Amino acid sequence: MSLPLLGCIADDFTGATDLANNLVRAGMRCVQTIGVPQGDVQLQADALVVALKSRTVPAADAVAQSLAALRWLQAQGVQQIYFKYCSTFDSTAEGNIGPVTEALMDALHGAGRGFTIACPAFPENQRTVFKGHLFVGDALLSDSGMRHHPLTPMTDANLVRVMQSQTRRQVGLVAHDVVVAGPQAIRDRFTCLQAEGAGVAVVDAISHQDLMQIGQALAGMPLVTAGSGIAIGLPQNWPQLQGRTAASPADALPPARGWQAVVSGSCSVATNAQVLAFRRSGRPSLGIDPLAMAAGEDVVAQALAWAEPLLASGPVLVYATAEPTAVRAVQERLGVARAGEMVEHALSRIAAGLVQRGVRQLLVAGGETSGAVVQALGVQRMTIGLQIDPGVPWTAADTPLCPGEPVHMALKSGNFGSPDFFTKAFAQLASQP
Numbered sequence: 001m002s003l004p005l006l007g008c009i010a011d012d013f014t015g016a017t018d019l020a021n022n023l024v025r026a027g028m029r030c031v032q033t034i035g036v037p038q039g040d041v042q043l044q045a046d047a048l049v050v051a052l053k054s055r056t057v058p059a060a061d062a063v064a065q066s067l068a069a070l071r072w073l074q075a076q077g078v079q080q081i082y083f084k085y086c087s088t089f090d091s092t093a094e095g096n097i098g099p100v101t102e103a104l105m106d107a108l109h110g111a112g113r114g115f116t117i118a119c120p121a122f123p124e125n126q127r128t129v130f131k132g133h134l135f136v137g138d139a140l141l142s143d144s145g146m147r148h149h150p151l152t153p154m155t156d157a158n159l160v161r162v163m164q165s166q167t168r169r170q171v172g173l174v175a176h177d178v179v180v181a182g183p184q185a186i187r188d189r190f191t192c193l194q195a196e197g198a199g200v201a202v203v204d205a206i207s208h209q210d211l212m213q214i215g216q217a218l219a220g221m222p223l224v225t226a227g228s229g230i231a232i233g234l235p236q237n238w239p240q241l242q243g244r245t246a247a248s249p250a251d252a253l254p255p256a257r258g259w260q261a262v263v264s265g266s267c268s269v270a271t272n273a274q275v276l277a278f279r280r281s282g283r284p285s286l287g288i289d290p291l292a293m294a295a296g297e298d299v300v301a302q303a304l305a306w307a308e309p310l311l312a313s314g315p316v317l318v319y320a321t322a323e324p325t326a327v328r329a330v331q332e333r334l335g336v337a338r339a340g341e342m343v344e345h346a347l348s349r350i351a352a353g354l355v356q357r358g359v360r361q362l363l364v365a366g367g368e369t370s371g372a373v374v375q376a377l378g379v380q381r382m383t384i385g386l387q388i389d390p391g392v393p394w395t396a397a398d399t400p401l402c403p404g405e406p407v408h409m410a411l412k413s414g415n416f417g418s419p420d421f422f423t424k425a426f427a428q429l430a431s432q433p
């Protein structure tokens with residue numbers, strides 16, 4: 001049995017499927033686990049992805065969860081560790097990207113030692129880094145919809161500054177002119193930055209070609225920290241993967257059955273457009289009101305009673321998705337954390353109730369929301385299937401709520417996907433061979 005090569009720690013669940021999707025498309029056989037597997041589990045794969053829900057928890061908890069994942073991955077024999085965070089570098093004022101990076105480096109290299117990169121670029125999804133600044137499409141991160149994110153508002157596009165505010169290690173930059181000069185030039189710059197005392201280098205990347213150059217330069221680096229884009233350039237470093245075409249994801253999933261539903265707790269710009277498009281398509285949709293929930297209304301029971309008679313005639317949507325002003329009004333009344341947790345809890349119970357009522361094709365919008373839903377379904381492992389849009393594949397998972405009947409799930413990152421995503425995803429699954 002060959003040992004896995006790459007061990008990944010993802011800070012949220014949509015991010016984990018995004019990463020696994022890129023690895024599968026780049027030719028790596030990949031298994032995604034929900035949380036750190038317990039007991040003596042040996043998994044046959046080139047890459048293992050441990051999905052955590054650690055992006056917005058207190059930094060000490062994120063560090064503890066990530067170190068537990070690291071220990072498990074090391075025990076599986078992986079050669080390189082990959083810490084996956086969001087392509088919009090989502091973090092709170094306390095972290096958690098910096099503290100987790102620092103703890104992983106300390107564990108791998110010794111306190112205060114070692115060198116790694118930070119690069120959220122994912123050009124296929126319009127996330128590029130230039131002169132250390134993160135762009136979302138044509139806008140700086142700080143001018144994008146991310147400035148209004150309910151949990152991790154991002155108001156500074158300068159990644160060297162953001163990362164430096166989260167870590168004691170010195171942060172440097174590998175600028176784009178070095179990246180285009182090729183892998184040796186990038187490695188030389190790493191050496192130079194290390195000699196100047198840096199422990200972390202933000203790396204510019206604006207194209208697929210840049211990801212491939214950077215990927216080569218990362219051969220043998222014990223820890224890589226990045227969005228999912230950098231993963232595309234890593235498989236080329238292992239000779240045993242050469243010539244491997246993308247694993248055939250269409251074959252990986254069983255045929256789709258059962259009713260279809262969308263549960264959306266993302267308030268990102270793309271998700272707001274997708275909710276609007278679904279409503280305009282005339283399909284049934286129900287918005288849940290966090291303030292009614294806080295006032296004691298049983299919105300979970302109401303939503304399930306609403307959905308049940310509709311399921312037989314096509315996909316339904318239950319959403320808390322709202323525009324920034326509405327979200328702010330809720331947060332002012334309930335507090336940011338309480339509002340987030342309450343909505344996640346309600347949506348995850350609605351998702352579980354829908355599965356109990358026969359839904360077997362479930363689309364979830366939002367990273368934190370997906371984490372809550374996957375945990376409520378008691379899912380332990382996910383198989384990665386066809387990509388719907390860049391960064392979002394269909395997956396299949398077993399849940400104790402319907403033993404022996406896999407549930408197809410798509411975990412959609414807030415800002416990913418075209419406006420018609422909620423309808424086209426089911427059509428694509430139906431046309432799967």
Ligand SMILES: Nc1ncnc2c1ncn2[C@@H]1O[C@H](COP(=O)(O)OP(=O)(O)O)[C@@H](O)[C@H]1O
Nearest residue numbers: 150266268320330340343344366367368369414
């Ligand atoms: N109407 C709302 N008011 C306040 N908070 C909300 C509302 N709808 C959703 N939320 C919360 O906003 C957060 C959205 O985060 P997430 O699910 O990660 O979405 P994204 O992927 O867009 O970042 C969740 O904690 C969710 O519970």
Ligand SMILES: O=C(O)[C@@H](O)C(=O)COP(=O)(O)O
Nearest residue numbers: 014015018086087367413414
């Ligand atoms: O890298 C990305 O953008 C995604 O994989 C991701 O992590 C998105 O997070 P959410 O927007 O919170 O779903």
